[in-house]
Amino acid sequence: MAGSGIAVGGRAPRTGFRVPGFVRRSASIVVLLLVWEGVGQAGWVDPFLLPVLSDVLIRGYSEIGGGGLLWFACLTLYRTLFAFFIAAAVGVGIGVAMSVSKGARWFWDPIVSFAFPIPKIALLPIFVLWFGVFDVSKITMTAVACIVPIISATHLGTRNIDKYLIWSARALGTSERKLFWKVVVPAALPAILTGLQIAFPITLIVSIVCEMLTGGQGLGGYMIYAARFGESDKVFLGIFFTALIGYVLIEGFAWLRRRLLVWHAETSAPA
Amino acid sequence: MNAIRFYTPLFLLVAVWQVAATASLIDAELLPSPVAIVQGLAHLLTGGDLLLHVGVSLYRQMMGLFLAAVIGITLGISMAHVRWVRDVFEPIVRITYPLPKSALIPLLILWFGIGHNSKIFAVFLGCLLPVVVSSFNGTRGVNTQLVWSARSLGTGPVRLLWKIYFRAALPEIMSGLRIALALSYTLLVSSEFLIARAGLGYLIQSLGEGGDYPGMFAGILIVALIGFAADRLYVTFMNRVLRWQDQA
Numbered sequence: 001m002a003g004s005g006i007a008v009g010g011r012a013p014r015t016g017f018r019v020p021g022f023v024r025r026s027a028s029i030v031v032l033l034l035v036w037e038g039v040g041q042a043g044w045v046d047p048f049l050l051p052v053l054s055d056v057l058i059r060g061y062s063e064i065g066g067g068g069l070l071w072f073a074c075l076t077l078y079r080t081l082f083a084f085f086i087a088a089a090v091g092v093g094i095g096v097a098m099s100v101s102k103g104a105r106w107f108w109d110p111i112v113s114f115a116f117p118i119p120k121i122a123l124l125p126i127f128v129l130w131f132g133v134f135d136v137s138k139i140t141m142t143a144v145a146c147i148v149p150i151i152s153a154t155h156l157g158t159r160n161i162d163k164y165l166i167w168s169a170r171a172l173g174t175s176e177r178k179l180f181w182k183v184v185v186p187a188a189l190p191a192i193l194t195g196l197q198i199a200f201p202i203t204l205i206v207s208i209v210c211e212m213l214t215g216g217q218g219l220g221g222y223m224i225y226a227a228r229f230g231e232s233d234k235v236f237l238g239i240f241f242t243a244l245i246g247y248v249l250i251e252g253f254a255w256l257r258r259r260l261l262v263w264h265a266e267t268s269a270p271a
Numbered sequence: 272m273n274a275i276r277f278y279t280p281l282f283l284l285v286a287v288w289q290v291a292a293t294a295s296l297i298d299a300e301l302l303p304s305p306v307a308i309v310q311g312l313a314h315l316l317t318g319g320d321l322l323l324h325v326g327v328s329l330y331r332q333m334m335g336l337f338l339a340a341v342i343g344i345t346l347g348i349s350m351a352h353v354r355w356v357r358d359v360f361e362p363i364v365r366i367t368y369p370l371p372k373s374a375l376i377p378l379l380i381l382w383f384g385i386g387h388n389s390k391i392f393a394v395f396l397g398c399l400l401p402v403v404v405s406s407f408n409g410t411r412g413v414n415t416q417l418v419w420s421a422r423s424l425g426t427g428p429v430r431l432l433w434k435i436y437f438r439a440a441l442p443e444i445m446s447g448l449r450i451a452l453a454l455s456y457t458l459l460v461s462s463e464f465l466i467a468r469a470g471l472g473y474l475i476q477s478l479g480e481g482g483d484y485p486g487m488f489a490g491i492l493i494v495a496l497i498g499f500a501a502d503r504l505y506v507t508f509m510n511r512v513l514r515w516q517d518q519a
Contacts (some may be wrong), residue, residue, distance in 0.1 A: 029363065110278045110281050117453055119457045121457050125476065129487075204371040208371050209465075212377070223374065223378075239374050242374040251369075
């Protein structure tokens with residue numbers, strides 16, 4: 001492993017010169033991009049395998065202008081989010097039902113525990129057989145792939161709610177309906193959000209693969225066509241855009257979580 | 272026995288499915304009956320090619336996962352200890368983390384062709400970051416009193432790394448590996464669906480295109496069972512390795 005260079009305790013000896021934080025946080029990426037551009041300009045790598053960075057950017061400019069790249073990104077975004085919202089609504093519903101009713105737990109528990117580890121993407125040919133190659137099969141496949149972690153996180157979150165919270169609310173005369181919305185849901189929210197955050201990257205992985213396999217445009221279809229025609233600059237553009245969508249959505253989620261849990265922490269603090 | 276009782280609803284569903292299929296309530300073209308799927312499975316087993324495809328797929332998946340585990344654990348622990356390693360790799364990890372790794376498959380096909388290597392790399396890249404992040408977090412979260420005690424008893428840096436940091440980080444590393452295990456099958460099947468000449472994904476795809484739907488469902492069943500069995504085995508292994516740990 002990392003032999004002699006280990007500064008035990010994680011503290012490097014201070015040198016006289018201090019590198020500012022933002023330089024330290026982005027230096028390796030800048031260097032990587034410069035090396036990419038450099039080896040391309042110097043002609044050390046085959047541009048078919050690794051197109052020059054600036055060529056990719058120039059191509060990106062024209063693709064956004066006329067090639068419909070933005071439209072493809074929107075299509076991917078629409079399919080991903082649509083599938084995610086369906087999975088979230090149904091998954092949270094099933095998860096809560098499992099905590100509330102014994103029958104639901106009896107039925108869903110084995111299904112969830114069987115479905116959890118299996119690679120759901122293998123089901124895609126079945127959905128294509130049933131729903132064709134258009135949006136319905138893509139969205140169904142994506143929703144099925146990401147619903148399982150949502151169900152199990154919701155179930156775990158709603159099952160392990162602090163009993164004292166519920167007893168206190170009951171003792172103060174809260175109706176069952178109000179108990180559910182005012183106590184159970186907020187108390188389970190962190191776990192539910194965690195489940196949604198785990199599920200989200202899976203949603204994106206699967207929806208991209210679905211587009212690659214069944215076409216119908218979108219970023220996945222864009223990349224696989226580009227790969228078939230050997231247009232590696234377009235493949236890189238597709239990767240950039242997919243990464244951008246992933247980054248924006250995942251950061252958005254983290255922001256949403258902070259917002260929601262600020263409220264949650266305030267309401268549950270007195271209890 | 273308990274496990275069988277637990278899975279009763281699944282067996283009931285299969286029974287209902289079979290009854291509905293026998294009563295011709297469902298179109299056999301769209302959903303073959305369980306009996307037909309088992310026949311398809313038997314056909315695949317006697318047909319000879321199945322074991323080859325399973326072997327090819329498992330080879331790709333295990334190679335990719337193994338590389339991801341070795342490199343990921345090394346990198347994660349180094350990042351937690353060595354300042355410059357962390358400075359170099361943390362921005363790269365942060366910027367590549369939100370990228371769905373399946374988006375890299377077309378590029379890997381361009382780079383490595385349609386044989387083993389593009390699949391192994393797809394699995395490797397898909398599994399790498401969860402392992403790096405869990406090793407990094409696990410190592411950083413090690414109780415400093417453990418480290419101080421070991422050091423005051425005269426433990427050298429290399430032994431400290433192996434005996435204290437690695438062991439104490441192991442629970443987190445192992446749960447990261449479990450996530451990687453699940454992802455490895457997803458990426459394997461995705462890349463084999465896309466372009467391949469062998470492997471389970473290829474088998475399922477070609478059976479479906481040939482209209483052999485019982486065979487296609489049987490292939491999917493095999494993939495599902497492999498994924499399920501691998502996870503169960505891994506959890507058993509994990510519980511054995513971590514049996515010193517207090518169960519929360």
